[in-house]
Amino acid sequence: MNLSVSNSPFDAEQAAQLNQIFQTLTAEQQIWLSGYLTAQQTTQESASEVPQQVAEYVLNSESETEVNNRHITVVYGSETGNAQSLAEIFADRLVEQNHTVKLTAMDEFKPKELKKVEDLFVITATHGEGDPPDNALTFHEFIHSRKAPKLENVRFSVLALGDESYEYFCQTGKDFDARLLELGAEQLAERQDCDLDFDELAEKWMNTNIEIINQSSGNEPTVTSTETVQSAKEKRYTKANPYQAEVLENINLNGRGSNKEVRHIELLLDNYGESFEPGDCVVVLPQNDPEIVSLLTETLGWDKGTEVTINDDGDTLTLEKALTEHFEVTKLTKPLLQKAAELFGNTELLAQVEDAEWIQQYIDGRDVIDLLNAFPATNLSPGNLYKFLRKLPPREYSIASSYEATPDEVHITVGAVRYEAHERARNGVCSVQLAERVQPGDTIPIYLKKNPNFKFPFDETTPVIMIGPGTGVAPFRSYLQEREELGLSGNTWLFFGEQYFTTDFLYQTEWQAWLKDETLSRLDVAFSRDTDEKVYVQHRIAEQSEAFYKWLIDGAALYVCGDEKNMAKDVHETIRYVLEQEGGMSETDAEAYLTQMKKDKRYQRDVY
Incomplete structure (x- = not known):
């Protein structure tokens, strides 16, 4: 058996x-x-x-x-x-x-x-x-x-x-x-x-x-x-069975005049029944902005109380509830456009989706409202709306607190996303919901998610290098908070970056306190807008190349969290450069060294 x-x-x-x-x-x-x-x-x-x-x-x-x-x-x-x-x-x-x-x-x-x-x-x-x-x-x-x-x-x-x-x-x-x-x-x-x-x-x-x-x-x-x-x-809390977490605190971490709005949010986990570790995530089930839902309802020309089908099983919700909680409406994808072309009965859209380059250009920064305005859907009905819209995906945020320190709470660090595109203001679905429409005392549906590929050592012999600009610093706050709770000190090095020292130094007093009690050994910061020439975390790594290399050959574990397209790529190339310059390695050998570090779980990334 x-x-x-x-x-x-x-x-x-x-x-x-x-x-x-x-x-x-x-x-x-x-x-x-x-x-x-x-x-x-x-x-x-x-x-x-x-x-x-x-x-x-x-x-x-x-x-x-x-x-x-x-x-x-x-x-x-x-x-x-x-x-x-x-x-x-x-x-x-x-x-x-x-x-x-x-x-x-x-x-x-x-x-x-x-x-x-x-x-x-x-x-x-x-x-x-x-x-x-x-x-x-x-x-x-x-x-x-x-x-x-x-x-x-x-x-x-x-x-x-x-x-x-x-x-x-x-x-x-x-x-x-x-x-x-x-x-x-x-x-x-x-x-x-x-x-x-x-x-x-x-x-x-x-x-x-x-x-x-x-x-x-x-x-x-x-x-x-x-x-x-x-x-x-569903044996645990999950998307189909979320935990309703009460919001304890919702604080703007940025100073007055900052270009950014980063929220520190504390959630109550009363009788949740599971622990978490540094590196794990909180998953939030978001809702679309009521203003977007109203505008989309008007664009469709349907009453908000209309029953719409949401899946092949024939389940229905009111249009307002479906657009608020069930469907993703703020992002276009290639499959969505292809399905819409088949469904709308719009000959112009049918012709356009044959061009892959046009699709990639069109979906950038546009949403379902833009699509319906540009290509009116004569054949769309409440019964087939679901055939081209996908479900609203949950959002994952790195945990920014320690279970050992606050077992009944979990903290997250959320940067509100706002930008202009195609003559309309655009907002991040979950980040702006948390920034603008969630107050202390409210509840939000969440669940915890393990991240087995971003795990930290808990001993005083393994050096740990952490690279986390912006909100990417969240898991490192969790890790240092836990080390403090366990009484561990030394061999920890944090690289943090943001725009301005005076307004954007997230969790500044905590890093300084951990430096003082030696929970954190070293801190290097890069504030890109404080100097004529922009300076990022990868520049600080290059400046400290000799020490950085010594930490690596002494067995340091390396962690990177944050933006994948730019930061993580630039950081990786800089670390490879350090290995080439300080270790006399070829580019191929340096890349092989980093690959081996990944295999040995000494180089872990949580990038998005």
């Missing part, structure tokens, strides 16, 4: 790891291990409870049928934890069906093992401009290299996660799918590409694959899983 969360006290990852170990044990080793564990348990617990638990487990084991023959490998590439969570759910489902399963992150999968794989399931996110997540880089590189083995005897399927608003939607999943076919592997279920709201499509992909492998094994499934992806996640 294989272990799963339903027949054992282990979580999905533990069960998968134990199943993998058990496969390698001889009968003699299993007997020895059984005796050892029993002896250990007898020593630690009362003897009256143990025999009954063991007897029940043995009885369940004897009632199971033989394990299906083909071994299954589930690998995941995850940036923020979504792919990992789905991989764990899928692995547990397979174990319930009495299959032998190996569950592993891509960076922990040994390339030489690929030729031994029988059934391979790839669950991966896409990062940035079509790039693999950091923990998928090595596997992605290997499988696309000449060293990759032929896989004629391998069966596979890919579940790809992404965001339709990006040009290279689900590109990493598409890459894996195409390459596995090139290597001769046989596809089981077709690749499933998922947008931000992925539960239903992931559910369909899992069920299809399980049905295929059960049929091909010649064995009837021994266990029927009644748990869906959504219900598996």
Whole structure:
């Protein structure tokens, strides 16, 4: 019998790891291990409870049928934890069906093992401009290299996660799918590409694959899983089951005259039932601006009380509620335009969407109101509105507080997004809601989300370098707050940047206090608008190249949080430059050094 969360006290990852170990044990080793564990348990617990638990487990084991023959490998590439969570759910489902399963992150999968794989399931996110997540880089590189083995005897399927608003939607999943076919592997279920709201499509992909492998094994499934992806996640607070958090504080961190508005928001977690760690996130379920909803209602020419269909199941909401809470209306994507062209009955739009360059240019800075005004929809009705609008995605914010310090609260740092585009004022959906329409005493729907790829060391021997300009500094406040609570000092270096020292030095007094008590060892700041020539965090890194290099070769762990397109890229190039200048490395060797740091979890990024 294989272990799963339903027949054992282990979580999905533990069960998968134990199943993998058990496969390698001889009968003699299993007997020895059984005796050892029993002896250990007898020593630690009362003897009256143990025999009954063991007897029940043995009885369940004897009632199971033989394990299906083909071994299954589930690998995941995850940036923020979504792919990992789905991989764990899928692995547990397979174990319930009495299959032998190996569950592993891509960076922990040994390339030489690929030729031994029988059934391979790839669950991966896409990062940035079509790039693999950091923990998928090595596997992605290997499988696309000449060293990759032929896989004629391998069966596979890919579940790809992404965001339709990006040009290279689900590109990493598409890459894996195409390459596995090139290597001769046989596809089981077709690749499933998922947008931000992925539960239903992931559910369909899992069920299809399980049905295929059960049929091909010649064995009837021994266990029927009644748990869906959504219900598996609903064991905790999640999007479908949010926690209503009371707002305790909502403070503008910027001084008078600043070009920016960054809010420090404190939320009450009374009886939430889960802890969190530095690096984890708060996910907020936002609402669209009432003014945008009113303007869009007028543009559609429908009454706000009109019942509109919101999904293929025929569920309905009033137009006002649907546009406020359910549909995303402030962002255009390529798939949205293509669906609208089919639905609107507008010949001009049908012609325009044939031009990929026109689409990329048009969607920048425009919303659904712009689209409807430019291309009137003669065929649009309340019954088919949902066919081109996607669900309003939740927003993730790095936690800016320590559970050890304030277990009943969680803090976030939110920069209000406001800009002009195409002769209209534009606002960030969630950031401006939090800045303008949420007051202390109000409640907002949230849930906590683990980030397994942004974890900090908690010892005084590992140097830690943190680079977080603007709101990217939030997880580092959480980390230092926790170190202070644990009484840890030294070997921490923060790089922070913003526009002006006098108005934009976020959490200034806290950094200074931590410098004084040595929770923080070093602080380098860059205020870009205080000097004639703009200075950013990467310039401070270059100025401190000798010390920065010494920290790296002394084993420092490196963390970067913030804007991906500009800051994170510039910081990465500067660190590579430091390795070249101070370490005498070539550009290739410096890049390889940073890649190895990523593999060793010494270089972690939370970028967006």
